[in-house]
Amino acid sequence: MPELPEVETIRRGLLKYLPGRKIAGIEIKCPKLLINCSAADLERSLSGQSYADLDRLGKILIIKCERHSLLVRLGMTGQLTFRDPELPDHNEFKIHPVTGLQRNESQYSPDKHTHIIIAHEDGTSLCYRDIRKFGRWYLYANGDLDASPELKSLGPDPFRCDYTLENLREALRRTSRAVKTALLDQSIICGLGNIYADEVLFAAKIQPLRPADSLSDEELERIYSAVKPILQSSIDNRGTTFSDYRDADGNKGENVSSLKVYGRGGKNCLHCGETLNKASVGGRTSTWCPKCQH
Ligand SMILES: [Zn+2]
Numbered sequence: 001m002p003e004l005p006e007v008e009t010i011r012r013g014l015l016k017y018l019p020g021r022k023i024a025g026i027e028i029k030c031p032k033l034l035i036n037c038s039a040a041d042l043e044r045s046l047s048g049q050s051y052a053d054l055d056r057l058g059k060i061l062i063i064k065c066e067r068h069s070l071l072v073r074l075g076m077t078g079q080l081t082f083r084d085p086e087l088p089d090h091n092e093f094k095i096h097p098v099t100g101l102q103r104n105e106s107q108y109s110p111d112k113h114t115h116i117i118i119a120h121e122d123g124t125s126l127c128y129r130d131i132r133k134f135g136r137w138y139l140y141a142n143g144d145l146d147a148s149p150e151l152k153s154l155g156p157d158p159f160r161c162d163y164t165l166e167n168l169r170e171a172l173r174r175t176s177r178a179v180k181t182a183l184l185d186q187s188i189i190c191g192l193g194n195i196y197a198d199e200v201l202f203a204a205k206i207q208p209l210r211p212a213d214s215l216s217d218e219e220l221e222r223i224y225s226a227v228k229p230i231l232q233s234s235i236d237n238r239g240t241t242f243s244d245y246r247d248a249d250g251n252k253g254e255n256v257s258s259l260k261v262y263g264r265g266g267k268n269c270l271h272c273g274e275t276l277n278k279a280s281v282g283g284r285t286s287t288w289c290p291k292c293q294h
Helices: 004-015 039-046 165-173 179-184 194-204 217-236
Strands: 023-028 051-057 060-065 068-073 078-083 114-120 125-130 136-141 277-281 284-288
Touching (some): 004 051, 004 060, 004 078, 004 217, 023 039, 039 068, 039 136, 068 078, 165 217, 179 194, 179 284, 194 217, 194 284
Antiparallel strands (some): 023 114, 051 060, 060 068, 078 125, 114 125
16 A cells, blocks of 8 residues: 555656646546545536646545646555656556456556546557555635645654644644554554554564553664654655555556565564564554564
8 A cells, every 4th residue: 555655656756747838637436435525516617627736645545637636545555646648658557366466567558447537638658557446536616725634634744844843742742543554544643554563663673562652762762763764765766565556657666675574474573583573553554573562
């Protein structure tokens, strides 16, 4: 599932292509992806507008046009790629026979999982592909964007100035839930998902089941300090691809080999050699080192 580094990588990729391009029309093959508007509303509102900018808050991508903006949650398997008809397409996405996931790289022609196509006046397009269809799209007039429930409900984004030790400490002290569960709560800190919450707790040497309100000041500071470097290093590697995530050009991210614990349950801790634990915490699979994390 795309988390902050993956969404940021997509944002940066689309930033190369979208601003200034004009929307000619929109094809919606799966209207249930649109949460607060109809396909007709979306088409009527955006056609003729140019893209102005791309922003991001937590895991939400914000596609800003002249008068309206789209908020896009990629869900589990959402892929947002830019397509240029001047460039050759590779084969269609190949569906893996066991996992149902595709394994090609590079630019693709739309296929049966491509549910939204925003066509541009110059012939290029923005394609949204989503095998599991858990993605969510929202349309807002630009003036209503900041007050939208999707953005308003989010806690501090680690790359914005309201991400402070004081804010994080206050939010974590207010809950007795497991710290792993609290870090996944987007109203406490936005952008972390299962991968980076596990990585942050390993770097901070905190066991994921610890009640958040039991953490000492020093432990809270370790968590606070671990978040940004871990996310930044994944952004530098263009995100983590296990299966579906692709950047705006259709390429895989390269951060998997940098992960210390996530996806490594049963393997040896890279720090101490102990076998890594893997168990469900708050319904999410978590991996940690029983020796390094307390
Ligand atoms: Zn260890």
